[in-house]
Amino acid sequence: MLNIQKxxxxxxxxxxxxxxxAAISAATTGKSFYPDKEFLxxxxxxKVMVPCGIPYIFGTLESSDQNVAPDKxxxxxxxxxxxxxxxxLDLEKKICKSADGTEIxxxxxxxxxxxxxxxxxxxxxxxxxxxxxxxxxxxxxDQMLVNCDLRKKIVVLGGGFxxxxxxxxxxxxxxxxxxxxxxxxxxxSLAFDPELSIRAxxxxxxxxxxxxxxxGVKEILGENGKVTGVLLNNGDIIETDGVILSTGYQPxxxxxxxAGIRLNQHGSIKVNEYMRTExxxxxxxxxxxxxxxxxxxxxxxxMLASTACAEGRIAGMNLxxxxxxxxxxxxxxxFSTSFGDVSFAAxxxxxxxxxxxxxxxxxxxxxxxxxHPATLPGTHxxxxxxxxxRDSGILLGGEIIxxxxxxxxxxxxxxxxxxxxxxESIMTSQIGTHPLLTAAPTAYPLxxxxxxxxKKHISR
Amino acid sequence: MLNIQKxxxxxxxxxxxxxxxAAISAATTGKSFYPDKEFLxxxxxxKVMVPCGIPYIFGTLESSDQNVAPDKxxxxxxxxxxxxxxxxLDLEKKICKSADGTEIxxxxxxxxxxxxxxxxxxxxxxxxxxxxxxxxxxxxxDQMLVNCDLRKKIVVLGGGFxxxxxxxxxxxxxxxxxxxxxxxxxxxSLAFDPELSIRAxxxxxxxxxxxxxxxGVKEILGENGKVTGVLLNNGDIIETDGVILSTGYQPxxxxxxxAGIRLNQHGSIKVNEYMRTExxxxxxxxxxxxxxxxxxxxxxxxMLASTACAEGRIAGMNLxxxxxxxxxxxxxxxFSTSFGDVSFAAxxxxxxxxxxxxxxxxxxxxxxxxxHPATLPGTHxxxxxxxxxRDSGILLGGEIIxxxxxxxxxxxxxxxxxxxxxxESIMTSQIGTHPLLTAAPTAYPLxxxxxxxxKKHISR
Numbered sequence: 001m002l003n004i005q006k007x008x009x010x011x012x013x014x015x016x017x018x019x020x021x022a023a024i025s026a027a028t029t030g031k032s033f034y035p036d037k038e039f040l041x042x043x044x045x046x047k048v049m050v051p052c053g054i055p056y057i058f059g060t061l062e063s064s065d066q067n068v069a070p071d072k073x074x075x076x077x078x079x080x081x082x083x084x085x086x087x088x089l090d091l092e093k094k095i096c097k098s099a100d101g102t103e104i105x106x107x108x109x110x111x112x113x114x115x116x117x118x119x120x121x122x123x124x125x126x127x128x129x130x131x132x133x134x135x136x137x138x139x140x141x142d143q144m145l146v147n148c149d150l151r152k153k154i155v156v157l158g159g160g161f162x163x164x165x166x167x168x169x170x171x172x173x174x175x176x177x178x179x180x181x182x183x184x185x186x187x188x189s190l191a192f193d194p195e196l197s198i199r200a201x202x203x204x205x206x207x208x209x210x211x212x213x214x215x216g217v218k219e220i221l222g223e224n225g226k227v228t229g230v231l232l233n234n235g236d237i238i239e240t241d242g243v244i245l246s247t248g249y250q251p252x253x254x255x256x257x258x259a260g261i262r263l264n265q266h267g268s269i270k271v272n273e274y275m276r277t278e279x280x281x282x283x284x285x286x287x288x289x290x291x292x293x294x295x296x297x298x299x300x301x302x303m304l305a306s307t308a309c310a311e312g313r314i315a316g317m318n319l320x321x322x323x324x325x326x327x328x329x330x331x332x333x334x335f336s337t338s339f340g341d342v343s344f345a346a347x348x349x350x351x352x353x354x355x356x357x358x359x360x361x362x363x364x365x366x367x368x369x370x371x372h373p374a375t376l377p378g379t380h381x382x383x384x385x386x387x388x389x390r391d392s393g394i395l396l397g398g399e400i401i402x403x404x405x406x407x408x409x410x411x412x413x414x415x416x417x418x419x420x421x422x423x424e425s426i427m428t429s430q431i432g433t434h435p436l437l438t439a440a441p442t443a444y445p446l447x448x449x450x451x452x453x454x455k456k457h458i459s460r
Numbered sequence: 461m462l463n464i465q466k467x468x469x470x471x472x473x474x475x476x477x478x479x480x481x482a483a484i485s486a487a488t489t490g491k492s493f494y495p496d497k498e499f500l501x502x503x504x505x506x507k508v509m510v511p512c513g514i515p516y517i518f519g520t521l522e523s524s525d526q527n528v529a530p531d532k533x534x535x536x537x538x539x540x541x542x543x544x545x546x547x548x549l550d551l552e553k554k555i556c557k558s559a560d561g562t563e564i565x566x567x568x569x570x571x572x573x574x575x576x577x578x579x580x581x582x583x584x585x586x587x588x589x590x591x592x593x594x595x596x597x598x599x600x601x602d603q604m605l606v607n608c609d610l611r612k613k614i615v616v617l618g619g620g621f622x623x624x625x626x627x628x629x630x631x632x633x634x635x636x637x638x639x640x641x642x643x644x645x646x647x648x649s650l651a652f653d654p655e656l657s658i659r660a661x662x663x664x665x666x667x668x669x670x671x672x673x674x675x676g677v678k679e680i681l682g683e684n685g686k687v688t689g690v691l692l693n694n695g696d697i698i699e700t701d702g703v704i705l706s707t708g709y710q711p712x713x714x715x716x717x718x719a720g721i722r723l724n725q726h727g728s729i730k731v732n733e734y735m736r737t738e739x740x741x742x743x744x745x746x747x748x749x750x751x752x753x754x755x756x757x758x759x760x761x762x763m764l765a766s767t768a769c770a771e772g773r774i775a776g777m778n779l780x781x782x783x784x785x786x787x788x789x790x791x792x793x794x795f796s797t798s799f800g801d802v803s804f805a806a807x808x809x810x811x812x813x814x815x816x817x818x819x820x821x822x823x824x825x826x827x828x829x830x831x832h833p834a835t836l837p838g839t840h841x842x843x844x845x846x847x848x849x850r851d852s853g854i855l856l857g858g859e860i861i862x863x864x865x866x867x868x869x870x871x872x873x874x875x876x877x878x879x880x881x882x883x884e885s886i887m888t889s890q891i892g893t894h895p896l897l898t899a900a901p902t903a904y905p906l907x908x909x910x911x912x913x914x915k916k917h918i919s920r
Contacts, residue, residue, distance in 0.1 A: 024902045029887075032911055050833050053895045060896075066835035073903060294890075309901035310890045313911075317887070325884055334892025343897060373510050375526035407897025408868035414890055415872060419879045424785055427489075428774055430754075430874055432794025433766045435513045436520075437803060437867025441769035442484045443533060451492055451773075 008102040010082075012040035014319060015096055015104055017086045017255070018112030019043030020051055020136070022286025022308035024074065026110045029316030031077045037320070039079040040106075042098060046083055047138050051305050054134060055162060057141060058148060059169025064141045086113075089259035091279055108281050108319050111256055111269060112312065115249035115287035115303055123245075125220025130227040131243040134162060151242030153177040155230045157217055159187030161337050163246030164204065168339045170244075171209050179210035179238055181230065186213055190302075191335040191346035193385065196399050203342050212238075249303055251288040264290045266301055273327035275315040283319070285311040294330035294417065295349045295396050296357045307331045334414045336407045341380065345410035348397030348417045351387050360390045364423070364453030370403040372433070372440035378403075384445040386413075386423065388453040393422035398446075405438065412446065423457065426450040468562040470542075472500035474779060475556055475564055477546045477715070478572030479503025480511055480596070482746025482768035484534065486570045489776030491537045497780070499539040500566075502558060506543055507598050511765050514594060515622060517601060518608060519629025524601050546573075549719035551739055568741050568779050571716055571729060572772065575709035575747035575763055583705075585680025590687040591703040594622060611702030613637040615690045617677055619647030621797050623706030624664065628799045630704075631669050639670035639698055641690065646673055650762075651795040651806035653845065656859050663802055672698075709763055711748040724750045726761055733787035735775040743779070745771040754790035754877065755809045755856050756817045767791045794874045796867045801840065805870035808857030808877045811847050820850045824883070824913030830863040832893070832900035838863075844905040846873075846883065848913040853882035858906075865898065872906065883917065886910040 014037055016027045023041055031039045053067040061067055074081060084098040089109070096104045117133030119126045130151065132144050148154070154175055156167045159182030171178040180187065186197035187204075201211045216233040220243050230238045251268045262270045262278050268291065269277060269284035276283050284290075286308035291300040310328065317326040336345035354361045367383040380403030387397035398413035400406050416426055427450045433441040474497055476487045483501055491499045513527040521527055534541060544558040549569070556564045577593030579586045590611065592604050608614070614635055616627045619642030631638040640647065646657035647664075661671045676693040680703050690698045711728045722730045722738050728751065729737055729744035736743050744750075746768035751760040770788065777786045796805035814821045827843040840863030847857035858873035860866050876886055887910045893901040 021901050028902070029911065032915055050895065050900065052893070053833050053836075056836070056895055060837070061833070061835060067833050069833075069900070069902070304892075306891055306893045306901040309893075309904075309907075310888060313907070314888055317884075325882070326888055328888065332890045334890055336892050336894040336897050338894065338896045345892065345894075345897075347892060373513050373521075373527050373529075375521060376513075376516070377520070404864045404897065405868040407892065407894050408865040408872060411891050411898075412868060412872050412875060414892055415875050415879075418889055419875075419881070421879070422785070424777075427777070428770060428786055428788065429878055430770045430792045430794055431766055431871050432764075432796050432805065432807060432867070432874060433512070433769075434796040434798065434805075434867050435510065435516055436798045437796050437805075437864065438871075440510065440529070441481050441766040442488070442529070444769075447769075447773070451489065455492055 010102055010104045012080070012104065012106050013037035014039045014108045014110065015106035016041045016110040016112060017096065018114055018286065019045050019048045020112070020114055020286065021305040022312040023110070023112035024069070025309040025312030026112060026285050026316045027079050028073055028077050029313040030319050031079055033317050034320055040104065041074060041079055041081045042084060042086055042096065042104065043081065044083070044085045045137060049136055049138055049141065051136055054136065054141065055165035055169050057145060058166060059172040064138050064145065086255055089255060091259055091282065094281065109283070110315055111282065111284040111288060112286045113252040113255060113288045115251050117245065118248045118250040119245055120247060123217065123220065125222055126245060128220055128222040128227045129225050130241060131220055131245065133245045134166065148242065151175065153240040154242045154244060155179045155181060155238050155240045156244045156246055157181050158246035158248070159211070159213065160190065160246060161188065161335060164188060165337060166244055166246060167209050168204060168207065171207060177210065179212060181215060181217055181232065182213045183216045184213065187211065188344070191350065192344065192399050193351045196344065196385065196401060199401055200344055203339060207340055249287065253288055256284065256288070264299065266299060274318040274322050275311050275328060276318070283315040285315045292330045294332045297330065300331060300333070302331055302333050304333065304335070306334055329418070332414050332417050334410055336410050341403065343402055343404065343406035344400065345406045346397070346399045347410050347414040348395070349387060350397060350399065354387050354396055359396065361396065362388050362390050362453050362456035364388065364449040364451065364456070366445045366448035366452060368439050368443045368445040368448065370405055370439055372435050376435060382439060382445050384449045386449045386453050388423050388457060390457050393424055393454065393457045394420055395423060395426065409446070423450040423454040427454060470562055470564045472540070472564065472566050473497035474499045474568045474570065475566035476501045476570040476572060477556065478574055478746065479505050479508045480572070480574055480746070481765040482772040483570070483572035484529070485769040485772030486572060486745050486776045487539050488533055488537050489773040490779050491539055493777050494780055500564065501534060501539055501541045502544060502546055502556065502564065503541070504543070504545045505597060509596055509598055509601065511596055514596065514601065515625035515629050517605060518626060519632040524598050524605065546715055549715060551719055551742065554741065569743070570775055571742065571744040571748055572746045573712040573715060573748045575711050577705065578708045578710040579705050580707060583677065583680065585682055585687070586705060588680055588682040588687045589685050590701060591680055591705065593705045594626065608702065611635065613700040614702045614704060615639045615641060615698050615700045616704045616706055617641050618706035618708070619671070619673065620650065620706060621648065621795060624648060625797060626704055626706060627669050628664060628667065631667060637670065639672060641675060641677055641692065642673045643676040644673065647671065648804070651810065652804065652859050653811045656804065656845065656861060659861055660804055663799060667800055709747065713748055716744065716748070724759065726759060734778040734782050735771050735788060736778070743775040745775045752790045754792045757790065760791060760793070762791055762793050764793065764795070766794055789878070792874050792877055794870055796870050801863065803862055803864065803866035804860065805866045806857070806859045807870050807874040808855070809847060810857060810859065814847050814856055819856065821856065822848050822850050822913050822916035824848065824909040824911065824916070826905045826908035826912060828899050828903045828905040828908065830865055830899055832895050836895060842899060842905050844909045846909045846913050848883050848917060850917050853884055853914065853917045854880055855883060855886065869906070883910040883914040887914060
């Protein structure tokens with residue numbers, strides 16, 4: 001007798017495929033706006049990692065258990081969770097098949113399939129033992145953590161945010177040597193102009209991290225299948241028993257592609273301002289979905305949990321009723337990070353990018369302090385650089401070096417960009433100040449930087 | 461022979477009378493926009509105190525020398541300073557006479573004469589020895605500091621921001637007992653709804669400050685001309701050897717009034733949206749100038765250094781050329797403070813005030829944490845309450861309890877109010893997040909509170 005197993009059937013109004021930031025925000029916002037609909041989150045991971053928290057597992061946090069995104073928000077909202085892999089989609093019948101054989105019928109579909117580490121195809125040695133990419137899967141992270149603890153030295157390839165944070169955290173954990181290798185003239189150059197990136201490099205070096213910039217990697221060297229060093233383009237060899245490849249992520253679009261959903265030229269799922277694909281009932285959000293820049297209006301490859309969440313909320317709100325006031329205007333790309341007690345953050349475009357794209361700009365930079373008077377304990381320097389359109393005075397970007405308030409201060413800049421505020425309207429904004437919490441009202445760096453830029457853009 | 465001293469003469473393009481926040485920002489912004497004009501700041505104090513820093517002289521800081529606002533910004537900009545008291549104004553001849561007999565001729569005048577402590581006329585005992593108001597003058601503060609150090613107990617009358625901060629700082633300095641007496645049902649009730657004020661009261665009590673609310677003061681008791689206690693309306697007597705009257709400030713308008721400049725019904729100098737008085741060449745800014753609410757559009761008595769600075773910048777920019785894009789839309793009243801490691805902040809109207817003024821509102825409250833994952837060291841709870849117009853969804857106010865980022869987070873709320881953002885536009889805003897610096901993107905309290913309010917205001 002043949003062992004014919006009847007396929008299991010499930011039905012939901014809204015199916016969200018994915019488990020991280022974009023999926024969570026699409027599901028919770030959707031459920032909040034359409035409480036009568038059933039929502040099902042289909043994800044591969046038993047426990048979801050807080051994506052931006054991953055580097056901190058290797059230093060500040062003790063284990064990956066401390067970096068689990070809680071399911072409480074989903075469950076409290078009445079959203080169901082199924083742990084399984086989606087393996088195929090039938091968009092005609094609106095059915096998703098999962099690895100355990102279940103057929104899930106849906107009315108609306110949200111793809112939040114995320115991204116995976118990307119390794120340059122030409123890079124020899126990336127498959128050696130002790131050469132790691134940075135996974136988002138808890139089981140893989142736990143394996144990597146055990147292995148990393150056995151390494152004496154680590155070379156991190158790529159000086160973007162994740163690479164820099166990994167390097168600093170591993171250095172904290174007490175390696176013999178941690179080295180960042182960045183091919184661009186400076187680290188973090190996607191978010192910061194050189195004068196700010198240089199400050200970040202100085203701080204990392206003071207903290208004991210080696211920073212090599214303007215230098216490409218030729219090959220990861222090995223013996224007996226294990227990493228022994230990194231050969232640079234200039235011929236130098238960095239001896240190491242561990243390499244971390246922080247060389248970017250690529251969108252997970254296999255499922256979508258197989259189902260015939262259109263991708264853009266960068267291989268991301270094509271979406272409109274409602275985060276809707278070309279299929280009326282299918283939305284895509286987060287790292288797998290197309291991004292374009294709020295400021296430059298060009299396609300971007302930026303992957304950020306915060307952008308993913310904004311997209312998730314927009315999809316969630318538009319699932320059953322499109323609304324022009326709930327559409328997405330492009331990514332502002334708000335970055336922030338912190339090493340030691342110094343924080344770096346940026347929103348919108350850098351001076352370099354603005355010029356490259358053909359904007360006629362002026363800038364304003366002001367350095368002050370983040371408390372007042374500056375004699376108060378725990379006062380940090382606070383530097384703000386603003387990038388402003390010369391003709392209109394509209395804010396296009398901002399960069400900050402500061403203390404613990406930097407993460408919210410950059411959101412202030414982001415909100416000003418989003419509202420297309422001019423430097424003059426920023427100058428006349430009412431900024432609340434307090435000795436222990438902010439700069440002085442008379443020397444608030446955001447306002448002073450706006451003033452400096454305003455003087456340049458206004459012809460008087 | 462008669463001793464006839466010829467009066468000294470001076471001449472300037474712009475005369476700014478006053479030395480604190482409003483004066484500094486009017487002078488520096490004005491000089492920045494009109495660099496060819498001469499600016500003179502005429503002020504009474506040799507050294508200017510950072511106004512909001514004054515309570516911290518009594519605890520965190522060691523002396524008033526650490527709370528001096530630097531003159532560097534003024535001097536570097538080429539602004540002159542004269543230390544003297546303005547005693548009369550002739551607006552016809554555009555001449556200001558100062559106490560040393562100098563006649564200062566000006567083209568434009570900015571009045572930034574500030575405010576002075578106000579004591580209820582009916583309060584018996586306010587003139588006793590060891591009953592203090594909180595001055596802004598360094599010499600008086602130094603005297604008060606010496607005297608306060610000799611007090612064993614202190615009763616602070618008035619639970620506004622300055623009163624609460626003074627009480628907490630004096631408690632830190634190690635008094636036997638520090639007591640706040642507030643006549644309203646709760647402290648800080650101008651800025652916070654009861655559920656937040658109650659949290660502030662709990663924290664102060666945990667820190668050892670006695671907090672008595674809903675209770676008026678009948679009389680300050682004394683013997684031999686010195687304070688011995690405070691008699692409450694309910695008949696209770698609080699024994700004390702020191703009383704601090706934190707019962708508000710009144711605008712310094714004597715000079716303006718004598719010169720025939722029009723005051724409003726609250727005794728503040730009447731100004732328009734360019735901060736101009738009824739005299740074309742005379743502006744008034746800061747505590748001495750009229751305030752009206754951005755949200756309720758009614759006159760207000762609020763005095764804040766941050767509002768004063770915004771007004772100063774507007775006057776500075778409009779001195780020689782009025783510009784509608786550089787006008788003032790009313791005060792948003794952004795408050796923040798901190799005791800222990802908990803910070804409180806508010807912008808716009810409270811729920812109570814909004815209802816009192818006849819707004820039809822909904823609210824959204826969400827409590828999360830200010831880092832993510834919450835297992836990170838130094839994580840604080842973060843509670844946000846938003847007050848929103850029911851029909852339009854426009855944000856009218858926000859209140860926060862949180863950690864060190866609270867001071868900039870409330871500015872984010874302030875900017876959203878100023879841009880008349882709806883809760884839906886806030887929900888779709890891109891908020892940058894980072895594990896060490898902000899809440900999680902999926903549970904960012906500002907967005908979640910907006911979502912909760914949005915659900916109430918939209919009929920679906």
